[in-house]
Structures are given as structure tokens and as C-alpha cells.
Ligand SMILES: Nc1ncnc2c1ncn2[C@@H]1O[C@H](COP(=O)(O)OP(=O)(O)O)[C@@H](O)[C@H]1O
């Protein structure tokens with residue numbers, strides 16, 4: 001028997017988890033990651049925090065191992081950009097986090113120059129400061145000496161997977177995986193290579209970029225001086241794609257949605273890269289054992305973060321779990337809607353200047369209504385994504401440009417911190433008119449990275465073997481009458497329209 005060590009480096013915390021061969025968790029160590037907000041709309045992390053937490057947690061959790069640890073898998077917050085000096089290994093600036101909006105003016109210029117169709121055709125992405133390209137460009141333009149060092153070939157760029165791999169291997173390996181590469185806005189997802197035209201557009205030298213590899217395979221060997229143990233690093237994937245793997249969504253048409261800080265829904269479209277006509281993203285789902293799968297992704301920036309706001313901002317609750325009883329305590333939403341556009345709206349609206357609002361307040365409105373509106377908003381936003389996806393999936397299923405797929409005949413596999421809330425899961429099934437499946441293993445993202453590492457190290461033989469181990473905890477069937485569902489959703493759409501600065 002052998003265990004796999006997974007590093008899950010997320011936006012708000014870092015976890016090291018030991019899985020056994022059956023995907024059961026043996027040990028967990030976790031640490032919160034400080035958030036740095038230097039300016040309005042800017043979000044940074046200290047790369048030294050990210051590395052030292054990771055190294056400490058790996059040591060802590062491997063000390064608890066009951067069996068031999070065979071390999072390491074890495075999964076990470078995506079898009080977040082680190083630039084470091086290859087002569088010293090030291091970052092030249094804090095990591096610029098995916099939520100950071102400082103690249104918005106450059107994005108606006110590129111959109112105004114009519115470049116979005118070209119960039120979407122190459123990368124599958126819409127022009128937005130969410131992706132790595134404008135973050136790297138900002139560092140090269142604004143850190144003294146950075147441009148000269150980059151031109152001299154002295155700088156390296158990496159997303160967090162790549163930075164951790166570099167540190168784990170003592171600076172020997174500069175590589176990333178194909179899913180993280182596909183979120184940079186520099187990687188051509190059809191030709192499967194860094195795109196020279198885009199590198200020129202963003203003025204990023206090719207010498208800064210890591211080698212791009214499949215999700216499973218030998219990435220490198222950890223140094224004893226780094227984490228106290230020498231192990232092969234044999235799997236890496238961005239966290240949302242790792243969740244696709246952990247949810248065993250290996251067949252075209254399967255969908256998963258992860259509810260953590262934000263919500264990210266991915267639809268597997270198989271070997272076909274489907275260009276969304278509904279402002280969703282086309283991205284690499286995974287490449288495992290030579291099998292390349294594309295996905296359509298809908299990204300919502302605020303899901304559990306709205307619950308954190310109820311707790312830390314409004315102080316209406318002490319713990320996230322209290323929201324369930326409060327939502328149940330009223331028969332309906334009494335016309336109260338929260339649009340949690342705290343950092344603008346993500347898919348399918350992509351409106352960076354929209355801001356949040358609470359609608360429908362009366363003299364009777366109480367804490368229960370406000371709390372319930374935050375939970376309902378997560379479900380309505382998922383419905384926005386599913387409506388867009390149904391249309392794109394229709395194009396994918398028929399192989400043509402048309403047709404709406406009937407998603408109600410499919411099931412939505414869910415994971416992330418919010419899914420333990422049964423009320424949310426039932427409301428989600430009701431609003432989507434779609435069965436919602438919750439798995440037994442809640443740490444689906446980390447499990448996905450463990451699966452990559454297991455495949456990469458030969459512990460697992462095939463995707464079929466992995467798919468067979470997925471187990472359902474509970475199925476939530478829709479049971480809300482159609483007329484109620486549509487009435488509630490109509491109220492949400494009207495509320496969103498009122499916060500949009502550029503209605504779509
Ligand atoms: N019972 C619950 N009901 C609603 N939201 C919850 C519940 N438990 C946790 N959450 C929310 O889930 C989020 C944590 O999920 P997690 O997957 O750990 O997030 P991340 O990986 O993005 O840090 C938090 O935003 C928290 O508010």
C-alpha cells in the first residue's frame with residue numbers, strides 16, 4: 001500500500017493532504033494565507049508565504065503517514081502570476097492574484113482595438129484581467145529593472161503550480177501543466193504551444209515561460225532540503241480542472257460545479273474545443289494518458305465569499321453553517337434579492353464595473369431574508385451559467401452551431417465548502433431543474449491532484465479504474481413547481497439588470 005501527498009494551494013488557504021489508494025483521506029494539515037490589498041481592486045500574495053506554508057505543511061503531514069508516501073500531486077489557485085529572477089530564485093514582486101483587476105485598462109485597450117475575437121480563437125478566453133497575461137505585463141512595466149532583466153533572459157514566470165515545483169525541486173525544473181497554461185491568455189489551446197503573436201502583443205519574452213506538460217507524468221523530484229523527503233512529483237492540475245478529475249467527469253457532457261470562495265462550473269466537451277457563443281470560456285479540461293479533453297467553463301467570482309461577508313462584514317451570523325437554519329426559517333424569499341457583484345460580475349456578464357446591491361427590502365425584512373438572498377444568489381448565478389452552457393452544449397452535441405441541449409436530463413456533480421449546506425443543494429436542484437449529486441469525498445480538488453499523481457506514478461492504471469471509485473453521498477432531485485421556479489428566476493434577472501453598467 002502507498003499514499004499520495006497532495007498540495008492544494010488555494011486562494012485563502014494552503015492544504016497538504018495524504019490520500020490512500022482508495023481516495024480516502026489519511027491526514028490533513030492546513031494554514032490560512034494572508035491576503036494583501038495594496039490598492040482598490042488589487043489583490044496580492046507573498047510568494048514566500050506560499051512557499052514556506054507549503055513546505056511546513058508537507059513536513060507536518062508526511063510525519064503522520066501510516067504507509068509509504070509514493071508521490072506528490074499539486075493543485076493550485078489558477079491564473080495567479082509570480083515572476084522571479086533565475087539567478088537568485090527570488091520573486092521580484094508579490095504574486096498578482098486572479099481576482100486582481102489592475103490589468104483592466106490594458107484589457108480595455110485590447111478590446112477597443114477589436115482583438116477579442118482573435119484572442120478568443122487562440123486561447124478560448126475572453127479578454128479580462130482575471131488571466132495571467134496582463135499581470136505579467138504589469139510586473140514587466142512597473143518593477144524597476146524588470147524589463148531589462150526579462151530581455152536579458154534573467155526572469156522566469158510561473159503560475160503557483162510552477163513556482164511550487166521550482167522550489168520543491170531546488171530550482172531544477174521550470175514547468176507547468178497544460179490546464180494552468182490554458183489560463184494565462186498566452187497559450188494556444190488548439191496548437192498546444194505558447195503563442196508567439198500573443199507574447200509579442202503583451203511584450204513577454206518566450207524565455208520567461210515554463211515548459212508545458214500533461215497532467216500526469218514525472219515533473220521532477222522533491223529535494224530533502226525543501227520538504228524533508230525526496231519524492232517524485234507526478235501530477236499537477238489547476239484546481240478547477242483537478243475537481244473535474246476528482247469528480248470523475250471523464251465523459252463528454254458531464255458537468256461539475258465547485259462552490260468555494262467563487263463558483264466554477266466546467267462541462268467536459270471531449271476532444272472538441274467548443275467556442276462559446278454565450279460568453280463562457282473554452283479551456284483545457286485535462287490531458288491524461290494521451291487523452292486530451294476540452295471544457296467549457298463558467299466562472300463566478302463570489303459564492304462562499306458572500307457567506308463570509310454575512311459573517312465578517314455584516315456580522316449577521318457567527319458561522320457559515322448557521323445560514324442553513326436561517327434560510328429554512330422562512331417559506332420564501334419575500335422578494336429580497338442580493339446581487340453579490342462585489343468585484344464586478346464574471347460569466348456570462350463580464351462586467352468589471354458592476355457593484356453589489358440588495359433589492360426588495362420592506363419594513364418586514366429581517367436577517368433570514370438577507371441570509372437567504374445570499375444563498376439563493378449562488379444558485380441563480382449557477383442557472384445563468386447553465387442556460388449559457390445548454391446552448392453551447394447543444395452546439396457540441398450536434399456538432400453544428402445550433403440547438404439547446406436539455407441539461408435537465410444530465411446531473412450536476414458538486415463539491416467545495418458550500419455543498420455541505422443541504423438547503424442550498426435542494427434550492428440549486430430546484431432552480432436549475434436538474435438533479436444535483438454530492439460525492440462522498442468533499443476534498444474533490446485535492447483528490448483530483450492525487451489521481452493525477454497516481455496515474456503519473458503508475459499507482460493507478462487507467463481513467464476507468466479511477467472513475468469506478470467515485471461514490472455518491474446524496475442526490476438532490478428538483479421538486480419545485482415550474483411556475484415558482486420561473487417566477488423566482490425572473491426576479492433575479494431583473495435584479496442583475498439593475499446593477500449592470502453595460503447591460504448585455
Ligand atoms: N454550511 C455552509 N453553508 C454555506 N456556506 C458555507 C458552509 N460551509 C462553508 N461555507 C462557505 O464555503 C467557503 C469555503 O469553501 P472552500 O471550498 O474551503 O473554499 P476555498 O477553497 O475557495 O478557500 C467559505 O466561503 C464558506 O463561507
Ligand SMILES: O=P(O)(O)OC[C@H](O)CO
Nearest residue numbers: 010011077078098260261
Ligand atoms: O482557490 P480557489 O478555490 O478559490 O479557486 C480559484 C480559481 O482557480 C480561480 O480561477
